[in-house]
Amino acid sequence: MEPDGQLKPSSLSTKDLPWQVLWSKEKCSLCGRCTAVCPVQAIEPGVHRKRVLQVPLGLTEKPGNIFGVYHGIRQRTDVAHACIGCGMCDMVCPNHAIMPIHNDEPDKLRFHINQGGIPRRRGGRRNARESLLDSIKFVRISMLTDPALDAGRHEFELRTLLGRILPPEEALRVTREGGWLPPVREIYPLILGSMSFGALSPTMWEGLQMGVAYLNEELGMPVRFATGEGGCPPRLLRSRFLKYIILQIASGYFGWDEIIHALPEMKEDPCAIEIKYGQGAKPGDGGLLMWYKVNKLIAAIRGVPTGVNLPSPPTHQTKYSIEEAVAKMIQSMSMAWGFRVPVYPKISATSTALAVLNNLTRNPYAAALSMDGEDGGTGAAYNISMDHMGHPIAGIVRDAYLNLVKIGKQNEIPIFAGGGVGKNGNLAANAAALIMLGASGVQAGKYIMQASAGCLGSEADRCNICNIGLCPKGITSQDPRLYRRLDPEKVAERLVEVVVSFDTELKKIVAPLGRSTSLPIGMSDALGISDRDAAERLGIRYVL
Amino acid sequence: MCRLFSITSKEPLSPMVAIRALDVMKEGHDGSGVGLFMTDLGGDFEQFRGGPILSGIFSNTGIKALDRYMMDMDFMTKYKLSFRPTKRPPTGTPRRDNYLIRVYEYPPDWENLPEAEVQRRLMMCRLQLREMGEKDGSMMVFSFWPDVIMIKEVGDPMTVADYLGLNRRELQARTILAQGRQNTNYAIDIYACHPFFIQGMATMTNGENTAFLPIREFLMSRKEPGYVGYQSDSEVFTHILHYTYRHLNLDLETYKHILTPLKDGELANHPNGPWLRMLKQSCRPLIIDGPNCVMGCLPDKTLFMLQDSKKLRPGVVGGNPGMFAFSSEMCGLDAAIPARDKSRDFQPMKYDTVFVGPERQEVGRWNQMDSLSRLH
Ligand code: SF4
Ligand code: SF4
Numbered sequence: 001m002e003p004d005g006q007l008k009p010s011s012l013s014t015k016d017l018p019w020q021v022l023w024s025k026e027k028c029s030l031c032g033r034c035t036a037v038c039p040v041q042a043i044e045p046g047v048h049r050k051r052v053l054q055v056p057l058g059l060t061e062k063p064g065n066i067f068g069v070y071h072g073i074r075q076r077t078d079v080a081h082a083c084i085g086c087g088m089c090d091m092v093c094p095n096h097a098i099m100p101i102h103n104d105e106p107d108k109l110r111f112h113i114n115q116g117g118i119p120r121r122r123g124g125r126r127n128a129r130e131s132l133l134d135s136i137k138f139v140r141i142s143m144l145t146d147p148a149l150d151a152g153r154h155e156f157e158l159r160t161l162l163g164r165i166l167p168p169e170e171a172l173r174v175t176r177e178g179g180w181l182p183p184v185r186e187i188y189p190l191i192l193g194s195m196s197f198g199a200l201s202p203t204m205w206e207g208l209q210m211g212v213a214y215l216n217e218e219l220g221m222p223v224r225f226a227t228g229e230g231g232c233p234p235r236l237l238r239s240r241f242l243k244y245i246i247l248q249i250a251s252g253y254f255g256w257d258e259i260i261h262a263l264p265e266m267k268e269d270p271c272a273i274e275i276k277y278g279q280g281a282k283p284g285d286g287g288l289l290m291w292y293k294v295n296k297l298i299a300a301i302r303g304v305p306t307g308v309n310l311p312s313p314p315t316h317q318t319k320y321s322i323e324e325a326v327a328k329m330i331q332s333m334s335m336a337w338g339f340r341v342p343v344y345p346k347i348s349a350t351s352t353a354l355a356v357l358n359n360l361t362r363n364p365y366a367a368a369l370s371m372d373g374e375d376g377g378t379g380a381a382y383n384i385s386m387d388h389m390g391h392p393i394a395g396i397v398r399d400a401y402l403n404l405v406k407i408g409k410q411n412e413i414p415i416f417a418g419g420g421v422g423k424n425g426n427l428a429a430n431a432a433a434l435i436m437l438g439a440s441g442v443q444a445g446k447y448i449m450q451a452s453a454g455c456l457g458s459e460a461d462r463c464n465i466c467n468i469g470l471c472p473k474g475i476t477s478q479d480p481r482l483y484r485r486l487d488p489e490k491v492a493e494r495l496v497e498v499v500v501s502f503d504t505e506l507k508k509i510v511a512p513l514g515r516s517t518s519l520p521i522g523m524s525d526a527l528g529i530s531d532r533d534a535a536e537r538l539g540i541r542y543v544l
Numbered sequence: 545m546c547r548l549f550s551i552t553s554k555e556p557l558s559p560m561v562a563i564r565a566l567d568v569m570k571e572g573h574d575g576s577g578v579g580l581f582m583t584d585l586g587g588d589f590e591q592f593r594g595g596p597i598l599s600g601i602f603s604n605t606g607i608k609a610l611d612r613y614m615m616d617m618d619f620m621t622k623y624k625l626s627f628r629p630t631k632r633p634p635t636g637t638p639r640r641d642n643y644l645i646r647v648y649e650y651p652p653d654w655e656n657l658p659e660a661e662v663q664r665r666l667m668m669c670r671l672q673l674r675e676m677g678e679k680d681g682s683m684m685v686f687s688f689w690p691d692v693i694m695i696k697e698v699g700d701p702m703t704v705a706d707y708l709g710l711n712r713r714e715l716q717a718r719t720i721l722a723q724g725r726q727n728t729n730y731a732i733d734i735y736a737c738h739p740f741f742i743q744g745m746a747t748m749t750n751g752e753n754t755a756f757l758p759i760r761e762f763l764m765s766r767k768e769p770g771y772v773g774y775q776s777d778s779e780v781f782t783h784i785l786h787y788t789y790r791h792l793n794l795d796l797e798t799y800k801h802i803l804t805p806l807k808d809g810e811l812a813n814h815p816n817g818p819w820l821r822m823l824k825q826s827c828r829p830l831i832i833d834g835p836n837c838v839m840g841c842l843p844d845k846t847l848f849m850l851q852d853s854k855k856l857r858p859g860v861v862g863g864n865p866g867m868f869a870f871s872s873e874m875c876g877l878d879a880a881i882p883a884r885d886k887s888r889d890f891q892p893m894k895y896d897t898v899f900v901g902p903e904r905q906e907v908g909r910w911n912q913m914d915s916l917s918r919l920h
Contacts, residue, residue, distance in 0.1 A: 140754075142752070142754065142834070146751060146752030146754055146834045147835070147856075149854075154854065155807075157807055157808075159808065161825055161828065165825050165826055165828070166826055167826060168791070168792055168823070168826040168827050169792060170826075171822050171823070171825075171826035172792060172793075172794075172822075172823075172826075184825055186808060405761045405765055406765070407765070408762075408765030408766060408767065410761065410762065410765070410829065411762065411826070411828050411829045513754060514752065514754035514833060514834045514835075515754050515755065515833045515834075516833060516854070517804065517832070517833045517852075517854075518755065518828060518831040518833065520755065520758070520833075521829075522757070522758040522761060522829075523754075523755065523758055524757060525756070525757040
């Protein structure tokens, strides 16, 4: 409350905030680490007045009281400094004297987090715990006649194809006549990303790249990393590791000056080019790198001045229509690499996805279609876009796959699916479900950030300040004081652990289904769900 | 697990040879079905080599519908062998009105048609009849092709053979495929009985094809009217063989590469690596999975056998020049050709395809690691 006793409409109490900071005077040693680490200055040192009653024994002296003070922590309640629940205070406290607790009722902050008329912007995810993918079960277990395989001992070929695959008749003819066979990459069905250099800190990026290199070169797992919009560090562009990278071009074309200039010096072709038309977290909205994060390095790679907001337009502005844009972009990108690199669009999952897909089927250069569902994450977006825009991924993947089956092109244009894969920690199960619904592979970003770098985000609106460069873990910050908290070597190690355990889990799913020689794309007879409508919608078994 | 037996012999044999071999392997089938494919016919059918033979089961109304249909198409019956069982059927075997094998004469206006067109029309006739009969169960058609007879029924192979009198003198063939079925996870349906047939080719399998659904989807989207049925997951093996030959103009050697392609590392060192990689990628939805031993017969009467990529099922081939047999178990082979040089028996492993050509002189063998014998 203001000292003059007035209440403003946006005056909040701690109870009104999404997170309350519990602090224990008993345990606190007043070291000050929590207030120093708090990324949003939600807590500050406070001087608290305290009244102590004194009740002496006997009747001679009357009871009295004295007023004393003690020092401690005070939670700020103004909108700009509301606690984000990151828990860093708890992490640094030597005595565990402090911890954020989630409000037991919907907060009131949400009604006030548009001060100055600017709606809430944040990073993170949709903050919704439900997941249809989690409720899909794998029910076709091999029993007597086709004994289940041994995930630990049998050989598995868990690979997928990224690229336009010609139908057999056509492929044979083209080979016979020495014609052009579209480039096809054999890759691991889990693609990391897309996460841009700019959204991610340099240490995070470096760690991920090292992990990817290790997975490929030491473990023989062809794992690919997709950059977001924003280019790629020049040294990487000119290194042999470029072949593990899927370069993204988006509507702001950030970083492409650098890429085009590096073309003559590239030792390897990139794995593929992803043309971003949309992303699941903020469909219809372009990239939004906020000025806090545009430091010298980022500015140089993106070819822009430092310290400016970098909003990308929602669509590729230079083109007249989406069909034309797709066709022209695919063609020019293909041409830039001499038709040796698969080029595919990435779109937000949408009820109009089938129109895009049908368009691609007629374009012989379209290498795949990547779709990103509503549960996708982002480094920065308007809250409204994240929470309310977008299409769930499962249904659209199924529709797209069945549509391809209808025209007999299910093997020709691989579908890659992202958006909420592993949102509740079930990365392999979600990936397998999407693959059996018809995806050729999945893309995962948030899970990778959480598992390999310890991102604090959750589906309960925790942290989510990736957009303002204050990431307390140094994952999405360009401030050296923050990103030095993240050891790239350790990120790389964790990434390898994550992918290797994903691989084991995937085998633990496909082995009991009797599958090992090829990725079970479209094996929908293995799937079941206990929701009749969902079962009908997805064309899978209704099980109870 | 079903039992498979096939035999190829210079001299015509009674199908009972195959039935007896199945009987020896009895613990492996449960009487849920027996199927026979016979070609290179001897006996009474030898003289009708060119005319298409219709094999199936018909109710009395079904026969009438068949006659009307064939008359409309201008086919003329040249010869027929129908069994009208008078005895009570054995337990488990349904009562049928007519088991029919009929040789027809081609309609006169087919005479100058190119062979491919004749073959297409024969298949379309079979499919139409099958469809007509499906509504009321009045007709079940297994094959309609020159020099091919198929018999299928639910029941124990030996009991059914006795019941149908398959030892009759008229019924002889030089190449026979036989399967004793163990019903697994599909309803007992006679169309689920192996072998499966399409345009002169037949295959049968034991095991389970766990990649069945996406394979079926792929085949059904090939715009090939013959790719229907799929009461059994094993029917796709026949259709993949057909697709390999008829749509891709490839052969048995590549059939194995389509079903169980080499792994990436193996392809990297293979003399035909790039070509095989292209084949693997474009035919990816046809890759089989699960335990499978596949036996089949090509239009030129070559018999073959191959295994899944882990070799999870048994299978052996052996014999003497002039007569060779393929069997899912050794005892079946022993029962059919006891006097043979057993040291020459061969059990194909995961990379192998074995075959006996129409000359029946030796067992040929390809290993997937070898370079392809024909350049494509
Ligand atoms: S939880 Fe995070 S935001 Fe909240 S007080 Fe602790 S450090 Fe600050
Ligand atoms: S820890 Fe960093 S990356 Fe994770 S939600 Fe917080 S700010 Fe974003």
